[in-house]
Amino acid sequence: MDLTYSAADQAFRAEVRSWLEEHLRGDFAGLRGLGGAGRDHEAHDERLAWNRHLAAHGWTCVGWPEEHGGRGLGLVQQVIFHEEYARADAPARVNHLGEELLGPTLIAFGTQAQQDRFLPRIRAVEELWCQGYSEPGAGSDLASVQTRARLAPTPRPEWVVDGQKVWTSNAHLSDWIFVLARTEPGSTRHHGLSFLLVPLDQEGVEVRPIEQLTGGSEFNEVFFDGARTDADLVVGEPGRGWAVAMGLLGFERGVSVLGQMVGFRREYDALVALARENGAIDDPVLRDRLAGAKVGLEVMRLNALRGLSTVNGGEDSAAGGGAASIAKLVWATWHQQLGRLAMDVLGPAGLVARPGSTSYDLTEWQRLYLFSRADTIYGGSDEVQRNILAERVLGLPREPRGA
Structure with a gap:
């Protein structure tokens, strides 16, 4: 794996960095650092305006093929874009599920009519998307889906x-x-499933936000009671939606993970600064844990680069070498441990809400700790990732399933 950048790559990095420095000013300057996991409630309308500003200047869907409105960037330059976006502390984008997940899925599996109808609106951030996978009885075991649709x-x-x-x-x-x-x-497991595109603004759809420990409500329950969508808005063949759903999950753990690593580095550096400020770094145990976290961060980055390079070279797949599952296990565990470490660095101060607040107003470290409890569950639980690696990569016997 060659980790050096060509002259063209370095020039592209300078272009991205310069553009972000020039445009994250004025009305957009106050958006730096806003949004993200556990904080999607922050300045949503303002971040939507920023996302549309990115689109107007050609900085959305950078990895999409040019014929679908993207820039057609290769893997390395996509990584550079996400790294520089994170380094600029630019706000979390509101269009991730459309741009990074559904768009590539429609390009891979959708009809020409579906691509013409939806891709331009995703690229321009005119329509926002969410993902209807998990159910009360089908979370990690997605093949147990019971939501029904009839033609x-x-x-x-x-x-x-x-x-x-x-x-x-x-x-x-x-x-x-x-x-x-x-x-x-009458179908069971991954048979007889279809991948449908459904409008939310209609009778027959009810959305109920779920209040979280972090104080936000970015997660929701969605109830369908006779909701309708056009017959041609099924992606892939009816009854064979499992392959489409799994293809989408492969896109979920793509190049944007390298930008995520930059965000993790920022959190780590801020935690070290806090430990120096409050004296926690003088505790040899905490100092050793901080050092271990730094080593883990670098290992995680290199592992992500290795996984992406194998995918780019065609050596990996949804089963293949298991790069996506390994990456999810590594970053989720590391980030969850960082949240726990932050509480230990804070000490007793971590047990109370923001000083001077009369309401449930969490500090950034408390929010990190509480939300990171879910890191090893959402996006594919640790247990599921280990089963994928054991059964599909190592060829071990399948886990016994209950009747």
Whole structure:
């Protein structure tokens, strides 16, 4: 794996850095650092305006092929873009699920009509998307999905959807939801599922925000009671949506993870500064844990680069070498441990809300600790990732399943 950058790559890095420095000013200057996991409630409308500003200047969907409105950037330059975006402390984008997940899925599996209808609106940040996968009885075990959809021929052909989804990020702020639903009666597991595109603003859809420990409500329950969508808004063949759903999950752990590492580095550096300020760094145990976290951060970055290089070289796949599952295990565990370390660095001060506050107003470290409890669950739990690696990569016997 060659970790050096060409002259063209260095020039592209300078271009991205210069553009961000020039444009994260004025009305946008106050958005630095806002948004992200556990903080998606922060300045949503303002971040939407920023995201549309990015689109107007060609900085959304940079990895999409040019014929679909993207820049057609290769892997290395995509990594550079995400790294520089994170280094600039630019606000978390509101269009991640559309740009990074659904868009590439439509490019890979969608019809020409679906691509023409949705990709330009995703690129321009005119329509926001959320993901309808998890259910009360089908979280990590996604193949247990019970949300149903049937094709009604009159008055015009439409899918009619009934069921419930849960932990649906930002459904209350989205226009559309991509839904994994069971469309073949009597089917089980990954058979008979379809990948549907469903508008949220309609009768038959109810979105209920879930209040979190962090004080926000970015997760939601979504109830479908006779919700409808056009018959042609099924991605891939009806009944074969599992392959589409798994393809989307492969895009979920793409190049943006390197930008995530830059964010982790910023959190780590801020925690070290706090430890120096309050004297916690003088504790040899805490100092050793901080050093270990720094080593883990660098290992995590190099492991992510190695995984992406194998994918780029065609050596990995959804099963393949398991790069995506390894990366998820590594970053989730590291980040969760950082949250715990932050509480230990804070000491007793970490047990009370923000000083001077009369309400439930968490500090950034308290919010990090509480939200990072979920790191090893959302996006594929640790148990599921280990099973994928054991069964599909190492070829070990399948885990016994209950009746």
